Amino acid sequence: MLGYILRRIVLAIPVIIGVTVIVFAMVRFLPGDPARVIAGVAATEEEVETIRRQLGLDRPIWEQYASFMWNLIRLDLGKSMFTGKPVLPQLMETMQNTFILAVAAMAIAIPVGIVIGIISAINRGKAIDQVAIVASLFGVSMPAFWLGLMLILLFAVTLRVLPAGGIGIPNWDPRYVILPALTLAAHLIGVLARMTRSSMLSVLGQDYIRTARSKGATEYTVNYKHALRNALLPVTTITGLYFGYLLSGTVLTETVFAWPGMGRLLVNAISNRDYPLIQGGVLLFSLIFIVVNLIVDILYAYIDPRIRYE
């Protein structure tokens, strides 16, 4: 097990380095003169030069990368070009809001998605199965930004029962998280329902289930004691791996609901061409993704020992 964990961590290192290379290259590959692009069309020649020197764009490329990495190791992500404030504290501040949203979405999606999948599988071919199949496909196909707006229209504008946006700080109010969390959860609900259904159906077709039936186990015992446990194994992995996608989904959902998280910060940074902030945000998103995947892999190997010897 320890060997497996070490191997996974070692394999993650080149990926992390690759991610830093891409994030580093982003600014250097801006079309034309990067310093000019960052400074904007209205900037004077001196301003462009200042930015060039600030970002070290006048130095050889390997030297730029070396200092970029050295700053990263010291957790110095530079300063926002827009506000002049250091990037890292801004990211940290918004990160917790993003986590709250992502965790709330997971808390909705996991039980709902799995229950829909189970009901669907057990009633295979019946009307309720058809409804569940269509509903989960709706979830998968729904543009989150549109679903969010429609939820705002219904619950905030028409019914006036929930707030249309914001986070409800300083008096932390849970009503603010409901609509964004639902919006973010819709896609995962669809994915989980479809996964659970097909996984459950393939397990129900196996020999040991027939054995359980033939020895007189009740339908309930077969479905929940024998089938469900094994059917949920692949679903667990997908759920874990999905966390990263959920995080990237916050980019859209947070923008819809003016939720002060990392996703919205990143979008604003892109609109403002605030490159240090863009780089920091992208880097943090993918680092979280890599770490979460690593943890899921390790947990999965712990649950299912066959994985370790792959």
Place this chain on the structure above:
Amino acid sequence: MKTASNSSKDALDKYWRREVIRRLSKHRSARLGVPILLFFVIVGVLAPFLSPYDPIKINLSEALRPPSSDHILGTDELGRDIATRIMYGARISMFIGFLAVLIGLAIGAPIGIISGYYGGAIDFALQRLTDVLLAFPGILLALVLVATLGVGLTNVIIAVGISSVPVYIRLARGQTLYIRELSYVEAVRALGLRSPTILFKHIFLNTVDPLIVQSTLQLGTAILTAAGLGFLGLGVEPTIPEWGTMLGTGREYLMSSPHVATFPGLAIFLVVLAFNLLGDALRDALDPTLAL
């Protein structure tokens, strides 16, 4: 001898193709998805004939009209007919979707097949590269590319296309790994066929089915990603009637004129749903082990 076996193979292929079409025409998902797609293709193609309005010309005196008999889906903040813009938008979204999927397929599939077929150091290096791309989940890779390349139709297509590359690499590689071990590939290798021939004739042609299924689903994803970029204001040029961009501007008028955001979003949802339905149906229809 050779011609005989070829013609029987042709007959078999023909039979199988007909069988796939028969299976599709009976499949419930296809029966729902195909008409929706046809509808959007037809209104997209025939837009100039179906609508008396211009999709781009501004007419401020008609701004933000709710749906009426003149404008069945109402007008936007610049007085343009929303139904017309959705029709022209069908062209844009399909165009972006198809080109983006083509880019992903053209780059991803060959890399995946080479990676899976040769294995060893090549595979290891290409897979770490894929891991790096996959470390930018969902819309993030497209955002990174747009932040670098800038906005606009071409860049959106490139960004969405490249963000689907790792999906194709993984799929083609997995399929190749599986086919490579099948006895017929071993047989042609023993016959002394050269690697490029094996790669194309015996491996690539057998990855086509899963690639078709994935591409159909990927069309939905690509349209969704492009619309997401548009919604964020990081999509095509603002004059182009793109659904996501329309939705993004409509959001500003959500309280007073909800129709501006509602209908373009509905169009995105329906097209993505249709591609997902068709993809599901194709997966079942192309699976010879499934009795339909």
